[in-house]
Amino acid sequence: MLATSFQPKKDSFKNTFCIFKEVPLSEIQQLEQRYKSESGSTYYYTPEGMYRLSNHWGRLGNSKWRLLEMNPPSASKIKLGFAKWEDFYPDNPSEKLYYIDADFDNYTANYYHKNDSDYNGKALLRTTAETRKRLKNIRNVLTLTRWAVYYDQDIEELRKRIVSELINTDKTLEVIKREVSNSFQN
Known part of the structure; x- marks a missing residue:
């Protein structure tokens, strides 16, 4: 060039x-x-x-x-x-412009702009602050293991289920974990 x-x-x-x-x-x-x-x-x-x-x-x-x-x-x-x-x-911190995507094979997650051509319209859009907080939760679920000792389930399946809920809903991590735990008891 x-x-x-x-x-x-x-x-x-x-x-x-x-x-x-x-x-x-x-x-x-x-x-x-x-x-x-x-x-x-x-x-x-x-x-x-x-x-x-x-x-x-x-x-x-x-x-x-x-x-x-x-x-x-x-x-x-x-x-x-x-x-x-x-x-x-x-970018506007008060607008819901960002979505999160996870790479379960590499235990990573990142955020992207809704105008990106890869946005599928399914992942929930969030503000900058909401995205940062949610991304921290997702990265902890993907990289830490201590939280999983309370579940009698394969950790990889748990990660996929919990992270998918964190990406696609507004439910808190605590609510998602409780729902996951209840679903195993039923």
């Missing part, structure tokens, strides 16, 4: 959610650095999207930018991510 003078509008990334995909550093060799933040992240713009070279990802000021690492992940702490312009979605 050749260097470009493309420049996005000032403040066009405030209050946005975006998932960048990690790419090799070679992708920015021919590009001109367009911006460097106070924290040291550098930005390169193209007509297709933005490259961000940084050692930190996640909540950035008033935006949520996550990096989807290469497989296998690069060893460097500084990672280059690319996102298309259309992958930047509006």
Whole structure:
């Protein structure tokens, strides 16, 4: 890709959610650095999207930018991510914009924006604060085992059932666990 003078509008990334995909550093060799933040992240713009070279990802000021690492992940702490312009979605903490998806094989869960093309319309949408709290519960169910000692059931089946309820309903974790426990007694 050749260097470009493309420049996005000032403040066009405030209050946005975006998932960048990690790419090799070679992708920015021919590009001109367009911006460097106070924290040291550098930005390169193209007509297709933005490259961000940084050692930190996640909540950035008033935006949520996550990096989807290469497989296998690069060893460097500084990672280059690319996102298309259309992958930047509006973020408003008071709106129900986020859904959660779990990967039971890898015992992980993450949140995504409702405008993402993968959203199936089934997972419940939540605000930022609700999503954070629910995600913590889900990650605990997926990674911890102590909670399962009170059940006489396969932990993997329990995880799937409980996490699916946490994703698709507003029921509290306590209510879900009680319902699961009662269903085994009947």
